Amino acid sequence: MNLPIKNMTTAVLALLISYSANPAVALPQNNSHNFTIAQSQLLKDTLIVPGERVGPITRKTTKKDLVKLFGTSRLTDKTISGPEGIGSFAATQLNLGRERSLLVVWSDNTRTKPLDVRNLGTAWKTREGIGVGTPWRELRQKLGNFKLYGLGWDYSGTILLDSSKLSRYQGKLILRVDSTPNAYQKYPQDYQAILGDSTFSSSNSHWKPLGMRVSEMIVILNPSQY
Incomplete structure (x- = not known):
């Protein structure tokens, strides 16, 4: 099914939001890097600039750069599956604790050009203050009135x-965005009203009682590589 998403095909969107992480596949590491004071300072940079950077990670960052920035011990190479298990992608998990961890997805196995950054902890935020966990009311203040897809399918809650x-x-x-885990049981009529592969306005009153909040962010760094 083709969806009316401007400047982004359904196939690209599926790639971005549908694949899941497989168990980590460790690659040989020849060098050991201590986590220095300078590296520690990098943890304070948790700014997301969409299309440009996630903290010190930019569209030109390589796996070798990640080693220099954060140290080998904080990195885990993975192979992740594509949509419906078709294809695979190289990725590197950056382990910086629950609030600052993230996953870098690469354009190929050389790990020299990032496609996107995802699985972001709650510390990472845009200049507007939007991050994983941002509640619905605050999100509406920052975005104004907007449209999003209904819940309960592949593109559930995509703004x-x-x-x-x-x-x-x-x-x-x-x-x-997603609702609180028990929203369906507490507010079944409201939940049912915004289900399915249709677009809804954020002003729709059925969103309000469901405890909606940002559940996932994907920062695209090199869209031309998709």
Whole structure:
């Protein structure tokens, strides 16, 4: 099914939000790097600039750069599956604790060009203060009125940024929202009202009681590589 997502094909969106991580595949590491004071300072940079950087990680960052920045001991190479298990992608997990960890997905096995950064901890935020865990009310203040896909399917809760105040982030950032785990049981009528592969306005009153918040962010660094 082709979806009306401007500047982003369904196939690309599926690649971005549908693949899951496999068990880590460790690659040989020849050098050991101590975590220095300078490296520690990097942990304080948790700014997301969609399309440009996630902290010190930019569109030109390589795996070797990650080793220099953070040290070998904080990195785990992985192979992750594509949508529906088709294809695979090289990735590197950056282990910086629950709030600052992230996953870098690479364009190929050389790990020299990042496609995107995802699985972001709650410390990572845009200049507007948007991050994983941002509640619905705050998100609406920052985005204005916007459109998003209904819950309960592959593109569940994906925000159409081109319909928001942050339309400049379209194609550079994917934001997804989800309800609290027990929302379906507590508010079944509201939940049922916003299910399915349709777009809904953020002003729809059925969103309000469900405890919606940002559940996932994907920062796209090199969209031309998809």
